[in-house]
Amino acid sequence: MALLLVLGFVLLPLVLLCIPLHVHGSVDTVADNSSSLHLTWAWGFLRLHVRKTDQIYDSRFSVCGLRLASPHMTRSEHTKPETTTKRRQGSLSDFVGLLKHDILVRLKTLILRVLRSLRIRADVSGTYSTGDPAATGAIAGLLAVLGLWRVGIRIRPDFGDAALRVRGWLSARIVPIAILCHVLRFMLERPVRAIWLPKLLARKSKKREVLRSESV
Numbered sequence: 001m002a003l004l005l006v007l008g009f010v011l012l013p014l015v016l017l018c019i020p021l022h023v024h025g026s027v028d029t030v031a032d033n034s035s036s037l038h039l040t041w042a043w044g045f046l047r048l049h050v051r052k053t054d055q056i057y058d059s060r061f062s063v064c065g066l067r068l069a070s071p072h073m074t075r076s077e078h079t080k081p082e083t084t085t086k087r088r089q090g091s092l093s094d095f096v097g098l099l100k101h102d103i104l105v106r107l108k109t110l111i112l113r114v115l116r117s118l119r120i121r122a123d124v125s126g127t128y129s130t131g132d133p134a135a136t137g138a139i140a141g142l143l144a145v146l147g148l149w150r151v152g153i154r155i156r157p158d159f160g161d162a163a164l165r166v167r168g169w170l171s172a173r174i175v176p177i178a179i180l181c182h183v184l185r186f187m188l189e190r191p192v193r194a195i196w197l198p199k200l201l202a203r204k205s206k207k208r209e210v211l212r213s214e215s216v
Helices: 002-018 085-098 101-118 133-146 176-187 190-215
Strands: 021-028 034-041 046-052 056-063 066-068 072-074 121-129 153-157 163-174
Touching (some): 002 176, 101 176
Parallel strands (some): 121 153
Antiparallel strands (some): 021 163, 046 056
16 A cells, blocks of 8 residues: 555656647737737646736636636736846856857757747748847857757847847647656756766765764
8 A cells, every 4th residue: 555655645746747738829929019828738638727917917727617816916016137248248258258159959859859849830920139139149050050940939139238029929839758858868968967966965065064063
């Protein structure tokens, strides 16, 4: 009996991760700066719908068709602290500079594997700019390599001020366990492992030293 309970606790999360999540979203930052997202999990057992415009933020969550309480906020209630363009440029430039060639190759492979597993259908077009020509160019190169135009995503770089001007829709089918397997495989690649493993070992070593000093 105990063995069955243990197997149940182990297998249940795996079964749940195998259930697909259906995603459908739309965006229009050109006309009215609106966006919407609709998530359906377990063939409608859980549903989440989010809609955002310049004036309102509305979300609806339901379980087995029973709608639960959800927030409805005006723009003043849903404002986020703005980040300056200079700060955003610096963070993007630092991130691009940290990516070595071998890591970029494996990151591209990860993204391609994830995209293939998502079954994306889309019709999205527009332009984007990070405000930093180097970061904008790096993103443009990555998008070109990924070939997102094959699934209907056509976004062009704009080397002016930071802005995002896109409109269209996108739908996808996500199997969480497939994404998890791709990410774990990426994290265990030697160049990527060389980044996080030493930090993890150093943190554990520091904790052991602290515990040893406290016990003395």
